[in-house]
Amino acid sequence: MRFWVAIASGVKTRDAGVAAGVSEPVAHRWFLHAGGVNPQLTPKLSGRYLSSSNREDIALWRAQGCGVREIARRLGRSPSTISRELRRNASTRTYRLDYKASTAQWHAERRARRPKTAKLITNQCLRDYVHDKLSGYVRSADGDQLGPIGPVWDGKNKPHRGDREWVTAWSPEQIAHRLPIEFPDDPTMRISHEAIYQALYVPARGGLTRQQAWHLRRGHTKRTPRARTRQQAWAHVTDATTLRKRPPEADDRKIAGHWEGDLIIGLNRSAIATLVDRTTRFAMLVHLPRQTGYGLIKPVKNGPALAGYGAVTMKDALVRIFDALPVDLRRSLTWDRGKEMSAHALLTQEIGLPVYFADAKSPWQRGSNEHLNGLLRQYFPKGTDISRWSLPEIQAVADTINNRPRRILKWRTPAEAFADRLKSLQQGAVASTG
Secondary structure, three states: OHHHHHHHOOOOHHHHHHHHOOOHHHHHHHHHHOOOOOOOOOOOOOOOOOOHHHHHHHHHHHHOOOOHHHHHHHHOOOHHHHHHHHHHOOOOOOOOOOOOHHHHHHHHHHHHOOOOOOHHHHOHHHHHHHHHHHHOEOEOOOOOEOOOOOOOOOOOOOOOOOOOOOEOOOOHHHHHHHHHHHOOOOOOOOOOHHHHHHHHHOHHHOOOOHHHHHHOOOOOOOOOOHHHHOOOOOOOOOHHHEHHHOOHHHOOOOOOOEEEEEEEEOHHHOEEEEEEEOOOOOEEEEEOOOOOOOOOOOOOOOOOOOOOOOHHHHHHHHHHHHOOOOHHHOOEEEEOOOHHHOOHHHHHHHHOOOEEEOOOOOHHHHHHHHHHHHHHOOOOOOOOOHHHOOHHHHHHHHHHHHOOOEHHHOOEOHHHHHHHHHHHHHHHHHHHHO
16 A cells, blocks of 8 residues: 555655555556556545535435535535435435435445446446547458558567557547447446446456557556646756846847757667757757667666667767857747756856757747758658768758758858858957957
8 A cells, every 4th residue: 555655645656565564566567567556456435525524414404405516515416426425325215305314325335345346347338439449440441451461569668660550449438428429328338438448457357458459559458647747847946047047138139149949860760969049040069979888788777878878978979069159149949848958057168158048848939950850851761760870961961951041040051150250250359359
């Protein structure tokens, strides 16, 4: 129980294992075999359910002639909760549906008793329908099965960049809401989408197999605890580095030196960092070769990132490319919230380049960089291995982009606009020296 209490609080599986006094492999095995769902019931009902004392109050106020809304107001509940309680848990052995607290409590406890036999186990017709809509094969007009042969089941999430079976793949919600339409007169052909999810994720529920979770769109084989989804995934983003703290001069695009950056990712964790000046639209591409030992050394948890865009590797690469620019042309850098910029404080410390992070899921806040990445995909398409291109080849692509005339620059090229800025800085430096 301590393990699942810790999981519900949002901690990682290994930390929940420590709380329960078991090893990390055992903790991961518990979580995997349970599908991420607590198989045990809590010893007491949560506050969202009516208690025995609540039902005694309802019975008393009902006998005094109080209406549903008045009872709901006194209990601090929704009127629909009270109406449903009076309708479902009233006595059914009298001519009138008299509400008695003891009878209502008995009905509630009877419904809450677990474990219950899953509806998909007892209803063959319903199980066949759910199976067909979730996992039915895609067939030709002649009835032949189409699509690739699915991968071997390994108990993990759907294969990354691998073939998946072609199936009908209705979502549980689509299945649940379609049943009343196709079987309007058969109340036994009803099931909630949550019951379908539990049948997929919890082996003890029966009716469906864990392997069929691959037929869901995302292909997750276990649930993520709700508390984990609410956790902050961008711990490296502080209040001082949010976009609203960026100097206002960066917004009007009149002063060069304010950059936007991101990664374009290819196969096998290959990547290139892309940088663009907000004023001149001048682009710089950062070569990020894989580190020695990638693909040969077994990955180690919390070990060095060998893919080429770990936080420290990324910082070092940006230091090299920005260090070649004058100080006045490295005023700020705006990035998305990727973990590759976790070492941004060291970057600022080494070359004085402040880093700001765009809001989550707001690519338009780095519009120039998003446009550049779209142009670069003509040369580095998604699903290709970017690591095969050398630094001179990547630089040639950058030169090609920078020498295209742009309407936003009145048909001048980014290279010309950037060269003018450099020239004006140099002339200003000479004049101040003289």
